[in-house]
Amino acid sequence: MGSTGQSLGLTTAREAGLVACQRCGQVHPLHTRVCKRCEGRLESRDTESLQKVWAWLIAGMIAYIPANIYPMLLTSTLVERSESTIIGGAVELFDHGSYGIAAIVFIASVMIPVGKFIAIMYLAISVQRHSGANQHERHVAYEVVEFIGRWSMIDVFVVAILSALVQLDTIATVNPGIAAVSFALSVIFTMLSAQAFDSRLIWDVDRTKQQ
Amino acid sequence: MSDPSTNGPAPLDVRPVKKKIWQRLSLVWLVPIFALGISLWAAWQNYADRGTLITISFENAAGITAGETSIRYRDVTIGEVESVEFAPGLSDVLVHARIDQTVAPFLDDDAQFWVVRPDVSVRGITGLDTVLSGVYIEGNWDTEADVAQFDFIGLEEPIMTRANQRGTTVTLRADDGGSISAGAPVLHKGIEVGYLEKPQLSLNGSQVVVTAFIERPYDRRITSSTRFWDTSGFSVSFGTGGVSLNVSSLASVIEGGIAFDTVVSGGQPIADGATFDIFDSEESARDSLFTDPNAEVLRVAVLFEQSVSGLTVGSEVRFQGIRIGEVSDLNAIVVGQGSNADVRLQAVLAVEPSRLGMGSDATVEDALTLLSDFVTRGLRARMVTGNILAGTLFVELVEIEDALPAIMNLTSGDYPVIPTTDSEISDVAATAEGLLSRINALPVEELMDGAIDLMDSFERLANDESTRNAPAALLSLLDESRALIASEDLQAIPNDLRTVINDINGLVSEASETGIITNLDAAIATAAQAAANIEQATQNLPQITADIEALTTRANQLELEALVASATETLNAVDAFLSTDDTIAFPAEANAALSSLRIFLDEVREGGAIENVNDALASASQAASAVEDAVSTLPALSARANDLVTQITTVVNSYGERSRFSAETLSTLRDIQEASDAISSLARTIERNPNSLLIGR
Numbered sequence: 001m002g003s004t005g006q007s008l009g010l011t012t013a014r015e016a017g018l019v020a021c022q023r024c025g026q027v028h029p030l031h032t033r034v035c036k037r038c039e040g041r042l043e044s045r046d047t048e049s050l051q052k053v054w055a056w057l058i059a060g061m062i063a064y065i066p067a068n069i070y071p072m073l074l075t076s077t078l079v080e081r082s083e084s085t086i087i088g089g090a091v092e093l094f095d096h097g098s099y100g101i102a103a104i105v106f107i108a109s110v111m112i113p114v115g116k117f118i119a120i121m122y123l124a125i126s127v128q129r130h131s132g133a134n135q136h137e138r139h140v141a142y143e144v145v146e147f148i149g150r151w152s153m154i155d156v157f158v159v160a161i162l163s164a165l166v167q168l169d170t171i172a173t174v175n176p177g178i179a180a181v182s183f184a185l186s187v188i189f190t191m192l193s194a195q196a197f198d199s200r201l202i203w204d205v206d207r208t209k210q211q
Numbered sequence: 212m213s214d215p216s217t218n219g220p221a222p223l224d225v226r227p228v229k230k231k232i233w234q235r236l237s238l239v240w241l242v243p244i245f246a247l248g249i250s251l252w253a254a255w256q257n258y259a260d261r262g263t264l265i266t267i268s269f270e271n272a273a274g275i276t277a278g279e280t281s282i283r284y285r286d287v288t289i290g291e292v293e294s295v296e297f298a299p300g301l302s303d304v305l306v307h308a309r310i311d312q313t314v315a316p317f318l319d320d321d322a323q324f325w326v327v328r329p330d331v332s333v334r335g336i337t338g339l340d341t342v343l344s345g346v347y348i349e350g351n352w353d354t355e356a357d358v359a360q361f362d363f364i365g366l367e368e369p370i371m372t373r374a375n376q377r378g379t380t381v382t383l384r385a386d387d388g389g390s391i392s393a394g395a396p397v398l399h400k401g402i403e404v405g406y407l408e409k410p411q412l413s414l415n416g417s418q419v420v421v422t423a424f425i426e427r428p429y430d431r432r433i434t435s436s437t438r439f440w441d442t443s444g445f446s447v448s449f450g451t452g453g454v455s456l457n458v459s460s461l462a463s464v465i466e467g468g469i470a471f472d473t474v475v476s477g478g479q480p481i482a483d484g485a486t487f488d489i490f491d492s493e494e495s496a497r498d499s500l501f502t503d504p505n506a507e508v509l510r511v512a513v514l515f516e517q518s519v520s521g522l523t524v525g526s527e528v529r530f531q532g533i534r535i536g537e538v539s540d541l542n543a544i545v546v547g548q549g550s551n552a553d554v555r556l557q558a559v560l561a562v563e564p565s566r567l568g569m570g571s572d573a574t575v576e577d578a579l580t581l582l583s584d585f586v587t588r589g590l591r592a593r594m595v596t597g598n599i600l601a602g603t604l605f606v607e608l609v610e611i612e613d614a615l616p617a618i619m620n621l622t623s624g625d626y627p628v629i630p631t632t633d634s635e636i637s638d639v640a641a642t643a644e645g646l647l648s649r650i651n652a653l654p655v656e657e658l659m660d661g662a663i664d665l666m667d668s669f670e671r672l673a674n675d676e677s678t679r680n681a682p683a684a685l686l687s688l689l690d691e692s693r694a695l696i697a698s699e700d701l702q703a704i705p706n707d708l709r710t711v712i713n714d715i716n717g718l719v720s721e722a723s724e725t726g727i728i729t730n731l732d733a734a735i736a737t738a739a740q741a742a743a744n745i746e747q748a749t750q751n752l753p754q755i756t757a758d759i760e761a762l763t764t765r766a767n768q769l770e771l772e773a774l775v776a777s778a779t780e781t782l783n784a785v786d787a788f789l790s791t792d793d794t795i796a797f798p799a800e801a802n803a804a805l806s807s808l809r810i811f812l813d814e815v816r817e818g819g820a821i822e823n824v825n826d827a828l829a830s831a832s833q834a835a836s837a838v839e840d841a842v843s844t845l846p847a848l849s850a851r852a853n854d855l856v857t858q859i860t861t862v863v864n865s866y867g868e869r870s871r872f873s874a875e876t877l878s879t880l881r882d883i884q885e886a887s888d889a890i891s892s893l894a895r896t897i898e899r900n901p902n903s904l905l906i907g908r
Contacts, residue, residue, distance in 0.1 A: 051237040059243035062250050079343055080279070189242070196239070 012203055019044045045200060052196035053124045060189030061117055067183035072159060074175040085179060086110065086155070109155045109183070112148060116190050119145045120197065127201045138202050145194045152187040156180055262290055262309035267324045267348065269365040272304040274328065274346035282308050282324075282348045285373075289314045292348070306365070308348070319357035324350045325366040332394060368393070371408050372424040378405065379430035381423050381481070383439055383469065385410075385489035388419030390443035390467040397423050398442060398470040404429035407469060423469060433471065434478025439487050440496035443467030472496075508536065509562045509578045511619075512626035513592040513606060514546065514555040517634065521604040522594060528560045529595075530608040536562035538606060544624070559626060560592075560606060579627060583619040585610070591617075591632035604636065684783055707806070714809055737836055 013020055013027070019042050020027050021035040028035065032042050046052075071083035084092060086109045093102035119141050126138060159180045166174040272295055274280070282290035290310040298305050310318065327349045329338045341347065348365075351373050371394065372380065385391060388410045397405035405425035413420045425433060447456050469489060490496035519541060528536040540559035545552050564578035582590070589610045597603045611632050620628040672678055695701060 048235070048237040048239075051235070052239040055237065055239040055241075055243050057243075059246040062243060062246040066250060066253065185246070189246070 012200070014044045014200075014204070045204070046196075046198040049196055049198035049201060050124055050128060053120060053193050056189045056193030056196055057117065057120050057124070060113075060186045060193055063182045063186035063189055064113060064117075065182075067179045067186050070179040070182070071177035072155070072179040072183070073162065074173075074177050076173045076175075078171055083177065086183070105155065108152060112152050113186060113190065116145055116149060116152070116194070120190070120193055123197060123202075135202050139199060142194070142197060142199050142202070146191075149187065149191040149194055152190070153184065156184045156187070260312065262311055263315035263318075263359075263361070264293070265290075265308055265310050265315075265318065265361050265363065267306045267308065267363045267365045268298060268303040269306060269326065270303065270367060272306060273326070274341075275304075275306055275326065275348070276345065279345060280306075280347055282310060282350060283327075284314060284350045284352075288347075289350070306348070316356040316359050317352055317354065318350075318359055318361075318363075319352065319355075320360060321357075322350060322352035322360065322363060323366055323370055324348055324363055325369045327369065330369075368409065371406055372422075376424070377427040379425050379427075379433060379481070380483055381425065381433065382484060382486045383407075383421050383423050383489050384413070384486060385419045385421070385441070388421070390441050391419065391421050391469070391489075392467050395443070395467045395469065397425060398468055399429055399432060399472065432473055433481055433485075434473055435481055435485075436478030437471050437473040437481075437487065438490060438496035438499060439469050439471040440490040440493050441467070442470045442493075507564070507575050508539075509564055509575045509582070510539065510626050511560050511562060511579075511582065512624060512628045513558045513560060513631055514544070514628060515558065515594065515631060515634075516555060519556045519558060519594070519604070521596075521636075522558060522606070523603070526603065527597070527605040528562060528608070529605060530567070533566070535566040535608075536560055558606060560629075579621075582629070583621070583627070586617060586619045586629060589614040590629070592629045593632045594634035594636060596636050604634075711808060714813070 014030065017030045018027050019030050019032060021038060021040050021042055023040040024035065024038040026035055026037040028042055030044060034040070035042055068086055070085065072086050072089060073084050075082045075084070086105070090102050090106045090109070093105060123138055123142055123145075126133075159176045162174045163176050166172055269275075275292055275295055277292050277294045280292040281288045282292070290308050292306055292308045294307045296305050296307070297303070325348070326346050327338045327341055328346050329342050330336070349369065351370060372378075391407060391410045393407060393409040395407045396403040397407065405423055408422040408424065410419050410421040412418075423439075447454065470493070471487075472493075490499060522538060522541065524538055524541055526538040527534050528538060537560070538558050539561035540557075542557055542559075543554050544557045546555045547553055562578060562582070564575060567578055567581060569577055569581065585608075589612065590608055591611050591614055592606055592608050594604045595607045597605045608629070609632070614632065617630040619630075
């Protein structure tokens with residue numbers, strides 16, 4: 001597709017001396033600062049995009065470390081008190097034979113966040129390197145990352161709901177651990193990171209190369 | 212795109228000025244930096260707070276789980292077990308635990324750890340919560356941070372006394388730990404004021420040592436004059452007031468218990484860890500109040516030659532009746548050497564100088580000097596029976612008036628030796644035994660048999676036909692006697708008798724006139740003399756008495772039955788005699804005899820009979836003198852016979868009993884004896900009837 005696009009001689013808005021409002025889609029001549037229709041700020045390219053991406057990504061990754069080290073759930077029953085981390089919980093579920101739930105937990109809590117880190121890092125690096133390869137695939141990857149990021153919060157929701165429901169004083173209590181907070185932060189940071197990525201940068205490379 | 216550059220002015224290079232890198236930095240970078248900062252800080256905090264690793268070794272780790280079992284101090288969790296492993300060689304279980312850093316510095320050498328498990332005892336249930344939650348490790352240490360330690364040896368049993376628990380610890384000593392158990396209560400006036408730790412053997416193994424903890428403020432009641440005693444179980448005592456049963460608290464019945472009291476004021480305050488003895492009973496504890504158990508005692512030995520059975524360690528030592536100490540040791544020692552060696556029983560007496568009346572500051576040396584003074588003045592030791600029934604003895608120091616001089620032996624042996632004197636042991640058992648054996652030896656059976664025989668004889672006699680007839684025969688005899696007496700002839704006898712008496716009266720008065728009386732007097736005097744001689748002879752013949760006794764015995768052995776029978780016969784004969792005509796005619800004949808007597812008397816009065824009588828009496832008097840002479844030789848004769856018998860007996864004894872000679876000799880002796888008997892019977896007859904000399908019969 002990309003090659004097809006290239007061959008078709010795609011022209012970016014910036015090349016055409018135009019800038020589009022990202023909120024309402026109104027097209028303005030280049031260097032217009034404010035959208036005439038929605039008064040939104042117009043920017044042909046977000047010059048700080050990559051910085052933000054990296055910053056949020058790093059913050060997300062930092063938050064992800066305690067999220068895996070510390071326990072996610074603090075379960076106290078009459079006879080025992082158990083703490084389970086994300087991976088520990090998944091392993092435990094797997095051991096108990098709940099393979100489906102174990103898979104869901106593992107995918108939602110481990111594979112997706114890690115995959116997001118990798119994807120965003122790949123996108124950011126490829127943009128920085130002005131790589132012109134796989135532009136369409138990268139765009140699709142970006143779309144997927146942005147779409148799927150929110151589903152990582154499923155773990156946090158489970159913890160939140162359990163904590164709210166299971167509060168039976170001494171008999172059984174479930175409390176969120178530090179990991180729940182850090183995991184939520186990690187997801188939020190990653191989503192912000194993905195959002196900070198200006199996908200238009202993917203396409204700029206071609207032009208510079210062609211010039 | 213290249214066209215415009217050729218036509219118009221050269222395009223402006225509107226490339227924005229490249230900002231310096233720090234100017235281009237986005238504020239968003241603050242977020243990861245902040246996150247990193249927080250993470251790093253949290254990580255460091257976590258590392259810094261993770262606690263000090265300590266290792267506690269236990270013999271077994273029942274219930275201890277890594278990551279779950281907590282370490283608690285005063286019921287506050289201060290750490291957690293991190294791992295459990297074996298010591299090299301599997302000798303111990305090592306429990307590694309993280310301890311809160313704020314607490315760790317206080318874990319010095321006085322720190323103790325033990326595992327809290329459920330415990331059910333008489334005093335209650337503890338550690339019940341660990342049934343559900345699992346065991347935990349409890350620690351105890353004081354609040355002073357010393358040199359921190361990291362390796363500890365866990366206790367197998369929970370300790371009773373926590374550090375900083377307010378109170379006083381005292382060490383109690385007892386001879387027997389049977390009534391002491393860990394956790395047993397310490398009572399004061401009936402309320403529980405403390406408890407006992409686990410009893411242990413003393414280092415030399417002779418006593419049981421137990422640490423007791425007395426809680427504040429009760430510990431202020433303990434002074435140097437406090438006494439502890441055993442209240443375990445219950446006691447029954449008999450006394451003048453009857454039977455008394457003492458039972459302490461139920462717990463102390465089962466677990467044992469110790470009570471204390473301070474009766475005498477003026478004791479010194481005690482330091483923590485002071486040592487006291489446990490007395491067997493409250494009485495003995497109170498008795499001991501008047502002495503200081505820690506005061507020095509003078510030890511002297513006493514060597515007894517006889518058995519000291521009944522004397523025990525702890526037996527009293529009394530001086531003038533006052534207790535001055537007790538026997539502290541009993542053993543046998545060898546005295547002398549070689550062939551003179553002898554085993555003596557040595558009793559070591561522990562004498563308290565203050566009890567000798569020397570004042571509380573008297574030293575052992577003073578007491579020894581005093582005692583040796585006493586010994587030179589006659590002080591001796593002896594055993595005296597204390598309790599007759601129990602056979603217990605005590606040692607008494609007494610002053611013997613005329614004691615052999617002795618001094619206290621201060622040099623030989625381990626202790627100064629007090630000389631002994633004869634012991635006063637009343638062996639009630641031996642006496643009672645002798646009495647019983649004597650009773651045993653009594654011929655009770657024979658006696659009973661004899662009594663039964665006697666009864667039988669009486670019964671046979673009573674049942675005898677003739678015995679039953681005796682009363683009837685007696686009755687008829689009486690009837691006939693009455694008839695005889697009632698006969699006129701018999702009633703006439705008195706009158707005749709009166710006449711005869713009158714006649715005799717006249718005759719006698721005549722006789723007195725003619726001097727017969729004087730002659731009679733002389734004759735009687737001579738007869739009296741003869742009787743006296745015979746009496747003397749009699750005294751020299753004890754054999755006679757023996758014969759009489761034998762005779763009496765034989766007479767006693769005569770069957771009563773036969774006697775009664777013969778008596779009955781006699782009575783019958785008398786009866787028959789009385790019923791004969793002759794007897795009935797007797798009064799008449801008597802009458803006639805009296806008449807003829809009267810006639811004879813008349814004739815006598817008329818004839819010169821009196822003179823003849825006078826002559827006869829004179830010759831009788833001579834005869835009596837002759838008899839007297841003969842009789843006076845009788846004692847000599849019997850003495851000689853006695854001598855002869857004695858000599859012959861000696862001879863006989865030398866020849867033996869069974870020889871023929873001795874048989875003959877015996878018969879000879881019997882003859883002599885019979886001769887003596889004849890003489891004695893002659894003497895008796897003369898004694899009884901001196902007038903037979905006169906009459907010549």
